[in-house]
Amino acid sequence: MQCVEAIEDSRLPYPIHKRIEILMTPRKHSALVIIGHGSTLNPDSSDPTYQHADTIRSRGIFAEVACAFWKEEPSMREVLHMLDSEVVYVVPNFISEGYFTREVILRELQLDGPVTQRDGKTIRYCDPVGIHPSMTRLLLNRANEVAPDAPRSESTLIVVGHGTTLNEQSTKAIKDQVKLIQQEIEGFAQVIDTYMEEPPLISDWYTLSTQPNVIVVPFFIADGLHSYQDIPVMLGLEKEPTEAASARSIFRQNPNRLHGKSLYYSSAIGTEPMLADVILDQVAAFDTLHGETAGNSQP
Amino acid sequence: MPTSIIDSLAAWLKPGTVRRIGEVNIWKTTSGYRVCHTADLVRFGPDSGADALPTHTLPIDARQLAKLDAERKFRPLKSAPNLSGDWLLELPSIEAVREALDYFYPAGIALWLRWANGKIAPMHLRQTLNRQTGMYRVTGLIRDEEATALVQEACAPENCRRKILWEISEDLPVPLVREKRLEASPAPGVELPENVPLLCCEACNILVAAARAVVKKRMADEAAAS
Numbered sequence: 001m002q003c004v005e006a007i008e009d010s011r012l013p014y015p016i017h018k019r020i021e022i023l024m025t026p027r028k029h030s031a032l033v034i035i036g037h038g039s040t041l042n043p044d045s046s047d048p049t050y051q052h053a054d055t056i057r058s059r060g061i062f063a064e065v066a067c068a069f070w071k072e073e074p075s076m077r078e079v080l081h082m083l084d085s086e087v088v089y090v091v092p093n094f095i096s097e098g099y100f101t102r103e104v105i106l107r108e109l110q111l112d113g114p115v116t117q118r119d120g121k122t123i124r125y126c127d128p129v130g131i132h133p134s135m136t137r138l139l140l141n142r143a144n145e146v147a148p149d150a151p152r153s154e155s156t157l158i159v160v161g162h163g164t165t166l167n168e169q170s171t172k173a174i175k176d177q178v179k180l181i182q183q184e185i186e187g188f189a190q191v192i193d194t195y196m197e198e199p200p201l202i203s204d205w206y207t208l209s210t211q212p213n214v215i216v217v218p219f220f221i222a223d224g225l226h227s228y229q230d231i232p233v234m235l236g237l238e239k240e241p242t243e244a245a246s247a248r249s250i251f252r253q254n255p256n257r258l259h260g261k262s263l264y265y266s267s268a269i270g271t272e273p274m275l276a277d278v279i280l281d282q283v284a285a286f287d288t289l290h291g292e293t294a295g296n297s298q299p
Numbered sequence: 300m301p302t303s304i305i306d307s308l309a310a311w312l313k314p315g316t317v318r319r320i321g322e323v324n325i326w327k328t329t330s331g332y333r334v335c336h337t338a339d340l341v342r343f344g345p346d347s348g349a350d351a352l353p354t355h356t357l358p359i360d361a362r363q364l365a366k367l368d369a370e371r372k373f374r375p376l377k378s379a380p381n382l383s384g385d386w387l388l389e390l391p392s393i394e395a396v397r398e399a400l401d402y403f404y405p406a407g408i409a410l411w412l413r414w415a416n417g418k419i420a421p422m423h424l425r426q427t428l429n430r431q432t433g434m435y436r437v438t439g440l441i442r443d444e445e446a447t448a449l450v451q452e453a454c455a456p457e458n459c460r461r462k463i464l465w466e467i468s469e470d471l472p473v474p475l476v477r478e479k480r481l482e483a484s485p486a487p488g489v490e491l492p493e494n495v496p497l498l499c500c501e502a503c504n505i506l507v508a509a510a511r512a513v514v515k516k517r518m519a520d521e522a523a524a525s
């Protein structure tokens with residue numbers, strides 16, 4: 001068993017002590033585009049994507065930083081027109097690889113693969129944030145924030161995802177995280193994955209967990225309807241879905257006493273401010289894998 | 300001739316002018332730039348006589364101002380003509396103006412510049428619908444008359460300010476009312492006009508989702524009737 005830093009050190013493509021230096025490397029001739037899902041119904045769905053863009057923009061690493069969304073404006077078809085930079089890094093703010101990252105984004109941005117050259121631009125398509133090794137640190141951070149005093153040796157950590165029988169990839173990112181924490185990180189007596197739409201179901205949390213303290217972290221990009229409304233009902237915290245705004249208090253009631261256990265519920269992992277660094281991690285990982293100038297029209 | 304978006308914006312906002320895009324006006328001041336709702340120009344504009352205090356000073360404030368309408372309802376379509384007013388945004392730099400305008404009208408300035416320079420070929424509705432997959436694949440089955448009626452209703456000026464540059468298909472034009480037509484042609488090198496028109500170069504996701512509802516309803520009606 002090791003600490004999270006040691007795990008990251010072995011899985012990151014660069015030494016952990018160099019991480020911040022590498023993430024802060026200026027890319028003054030490049031633009032960054034963060035792709036989010038967005039929503040036509042939920043006004044807060046795009047907030048985390050915008051906030052991570054704000055953080056990265058304020059660091060002055062890129063010449064230009066923009067967001068684009070599947071369901072909001074600017075669309076993926078529009079966003080490249082907004083940029084003057086010749087090199088554009090695209091990072092999907094998605095939790096897993098799957099339909100969106102392998103089909104929709106490629107099609108809408110008219111990409112040929114990891115590196116695409118079009119209209120004088122080189123587009124470098126990075127992996128989605130959710131599959132980066134440093135997500136483990138974010139998960140543990142969330143758990144520490146909501147349940148700082150629950151002894152780990154008497155706690156179950158539950159990572160909850162959407163899950164769907166149509167797309168196995170959507171559960172893979174979560175299973176990978178859970179396996180890693182189970183096998184390599186000291187502390188929690190039990191770590192399990194659960195889903196909203198496939199077994200093991202989050203609604204069975206009290207029979208699945210063996211420990212008196214249960215910490216639930218939603219592996220979602222935004223505090224949308226799932227983490228405000230659906231999961232609280234499935235956990236038994238609410239009788240019926242509540243209004244999005246008032247449901248914010250869901251995250252402030254910890255711990256909740258239910259079924260003889262102390263239940264701690266966190267907000268979605270994607271709202272963690274450190275996710276901005278994971279976006280930059282994916283840019284750095286792309287350059288490590290494909291070379292910093294692969295496909296650039298100019299040196 | 301400005302070549303970058305930021306240079307084009309700076310040239311557009313020369314001192315002594317009041318520019319407009321959608322429902323916002325922008326002008327240069329001695330210390331930076333000011334932006335207000337078109338309906339508030341008399342109250343806040345450079346000729347108002349009163350030196351009003353700004354209510355907001357950050358580009359990201361524009362994101363919040365553009366998010367909800369006067370009834371606090373979400374505005375998923377930023378080109379809907381329901382931007383609420385009663386604010387005065389003061390920004391320190393042209394970079395901040397660029398960012399703020401992209402929250403009010405995402406890609407609005409850039410699309411006009413690219414289109415005017417002949418860099419955007421509009422995508423006809425059939426092309427957009429035929430490339431959809433997953434839950435939107437069914438939109439490819441929309442009939443010509445359904446598509447025409449849908450565009451006339453969903454994209455009407457009271458719902459969206461964008462000028463439509465596409466047709467239903469190569470040989471089926473959309474019958475557009477005057478407000479939805481762009482009376483201009485690409486002219487490379489041209490500067491941003493005083494009032495920058497919002498362009499729709501390709502159907503938005505809201506229209507694609509509405510097309511799905513039309514097809515689904517017809518299928519359900521047909522199934523019920525058979």
Ligand code: SF4
Nearest residue numbers: 454459499502503506
């Ligand atoms: S398709 Fe274009 S014109 Fe119609 S509502 Fe969407 S953005 Fe507006």
